[in-house]
Amino acid sequence: MNDTQMNGAESLVHSLIANGIEVCFTNPGTSEMHFVAALDHIAGMRSVLALQEGVATGAADGYYRMARKPASTLLHLGPGLANGLSNLHNAKKAGSGIVNIVGEHAPSHIALDAPLTSDIAGIARPVSHWVHNSPSAATVGEDAAKAVQAAMVAPGQIATLILPSDTAWTEGGIVHDALEPPAPTDFDQSVLEKAAEALDGPSSLLLLGGEALSEANLEMAGRIAARTGCKILSEWSNARLERGAGRVEIGRVPYPIDIALKVLEPFDRIVLLGARAPIGFFAYPGKPAVLTREGAEILTLADAGADLGAALHALTTATGASDTAPAHVVAPGLPDRPSGPLDLDRLAQVIARAIPEDAIVVDESVTTGRAFFPVTKGAPKHTWLNNCGGSIGYSLPAAIGAAIACPDRKVMTLTGDGSAMYTIQALWTMARENLDVTVLIFANRRYKILQGELTNVGVGNPGPRAIDMLSLDRPDLQFVSMARSMGVEACEASTCEELETAMEDGLASSGPYLIQVNI
């Protein structure tokens, strides 16, 4: 292709495609118009428009988790990138790979300090592993290939490529072929024997994260647990966890600090495999931040960038578990059918009974969802995605990306009302792309987690102004009409029966469907 005359923007699009990028989540502006033109006439890249950039970056996060390859975003200068920053933070913490294309003024214009001039690299750096400013049309293609390569460093990285507008419109673009995808690092062989010895009964823990939570890898962990008697757990927030009937069940280190301390108290020896040592989400006055017992031995066999399948395989062999049947394999089984008004328990039961085979559950239910895990474990095989960076507003965008990555699977989004409102514009993109997403919004009409956190940080008796600052009931948000105003069909449910019917309708539909769950 390199002998055809093309501009930098065209070389960008061709090079991204040559390097395996198939989707662009976009909210472009003037400085990106040549990219829009290139996307128009070059086949092979699906462009998905978002009304706010946080939707675009969150969608790219969800896409990576399910497609296991990066999408691109197209963002307008520093402010467009800034709007997408918090979901890039979440993606970074989840180990998702994303290629951000950010337009920039031509260098002659930057010197003039125009209204939209800003320090784009400075804005990008806190959330990016790789930041590069391309100097000319001739380098754009190669830089695009390098950006994709950077995004694919295991488990996945944020790569931000800044393209001055003159590099887009100038002729002389050169398409760059696919670069070699980076290999994961080796696990720590020197720790292997020690780790195998450390796992020897119920006071030892194998803590898993990242790719270790795939179906095949969990099966190996189940064998090790059966053979050694060790416990297995995952982190509280997982980028992607395979679960349901027939798979090895794995619990999570709980979010509430007192419960987490209690769960981790028995463990003298902890082997980390793609997970990090357990710490609290926040610091609390007078409470420890490190959640493991004092003096516990912590061995890092493999971090998230390592080949976790190879590490688990070696550990299975080293513990002599290769022929052991895995422990914790979940038998199919659903809770009894609940009825009457919804409470947190009955809500979990209705959801458990509704999860379809192969569903992708995007979970941002914060307080409401803390009891969902045990009740849903016997549902048909499904995939569960958590918010890994704690910046709320990830789930509606991530559902877009998951649905685009897996058009044959049902996507369910479980979100609090407070969380949903950060990136509510995502509903419009779901409607526009007719994505198969069923959204449950748990309308408890407050930042309930924060009302709890007031107590956790030692504010015993909050006054009415504090409670009001954490309440969403003045006025009540009407999610049904809000969804319809953006083209998404919707209904409301206050009882088990209503929610059951609503979820049937939502999951039967091939497009997006929103349920306001009144709890």
Place this chain on the structure above:
Amino acid sequence: MNDTQMNGAESLVHSLIANGIEVCFTNPGTSEMHFVAALDHIAGMRSVLALQEGVATGAADGYYRMARKPASTLLHLGPGLANGLSNLHNAKKAGSGIVNIVGEHAPSHIALDAPLTSDIAGIARPVSHWVHNSPSAATVGEDAAKAVQAAMVAPGQIATLILPSDTAWTEGGIVHDALEPPAPTDFDQSVLEKAAEALDGPSSLLLLGGEALSEANLEMAGRIAARTGCKILSEWSNARLERGAGRVEIGRVPYPIDIALKVLEPFDRIVLLGARAPIGFFAYPGKPAVLTREGAEILTLADAGADLGAALHALTTATGASDTAPAHVVAPGLPDRPSGPLDLDRLAQVIARAIPEDAIVVDESVTTGRAFFPVTKGAPKHTWLNNCGGSIGYSLPAAIGAAIACPDRKVMTLTGDGSAMYTIQALWTMARENLDVTVLIFANRRYKILQGELTNVGVGNPGPRAIDMLSLDRPDLQFVSMARSMGVEACEASTCEELETAMEDGLASSGPYLIQVNI
């Protein structure tokens, strides 16, 4: 107050109040719970909750422009700040002063790299003039006072104070009294005589910005124009412009580059007073970025940080204009009452006839509003606010701040549909605070400016995929039901008569009211 035992959070709130801060636009999280508790029991600070941080920072921008003093924001760690970043960019470019309070983990927790850990100072720096991390409860009060002082450096600055959570909950807070407000700098005395001489007829231009656009300062500019025959203009985007019947009229340097070049072509000599030399918003292939004619002499008498009233007074004296009656004083006068279906001209006429005395018009009408200025000039005295940073999504939040700063004035927001969607969550805060804001959303169902920019950058014949990427009509956004879903009364208008009635209703109401204008 310093002898009372209090924690750092309490010393923060007391010190902000002592330094003149009366409002906090907030979306707090766990690490800010002690500030929430302090705001609860300390009188004197109005807390305004936003559902997304871009609403909080945009509101602080609008507040500063009208109150001429800073508000504070309370944001949750790096991601909360990140969500507010693009409207901080706009505020920075507008010369608005804002005091951001950003919670941070306790230092012991930062070392653990928790999910919400990020480089907060790194995120803050591109949009902040002043960034500081307070080391202890004892320093929080003084740092708060310094942050306010930094925010008040003329014309206004972004100050970001990062407060680790242990500084909030630890006892030993010390309230800091008001610091001396910083004085504006002197204008450039050495340029005064030269500037006065340069203004000598229609090929000379006095270009005004910032505080030079107040009623009294414009009157002086009108005298100078009458005396010398020079032209007067403002920048395209003004933080705040006083206009209407009885005031000196001032045109703006047009946004479209070809028209701007034509308007500025006659000027050999340009005196800058609070304005910057005219440049294009964007670089375009084959077009100049500097909009003034080659060889034009440009004299900077005063930049935006100078005492512009003093500069204008001196220039009035130096040009011998002190006793000259000002030119360009606008006679009261409204366009004839239009009727029938709305087009851009009739839309401007209806709006002109509806602007109430003392209204604040927050303008983000992008393409639709380019013809509003000439038609509305004879309306009763009013204030006009533009987006100065070009990051769209400023107007709904800024209207919140303007309405809180000026509860006795009517606020009108003029916004495109694309712009409105970036920060649509602002409607809920308008409802919650029952703010007197009438919102007109111009529903042209596309990013019309970008469809035009495709042509400007040389993409002559965009294909269907490019047009689709810039269209908002799949599905149509229903702003009436969207507004109601967030508690804001709303209606739709497609004819002059409908819009007239709708604006009467909206302006008669004491709370928020939204009109979807179909054009």
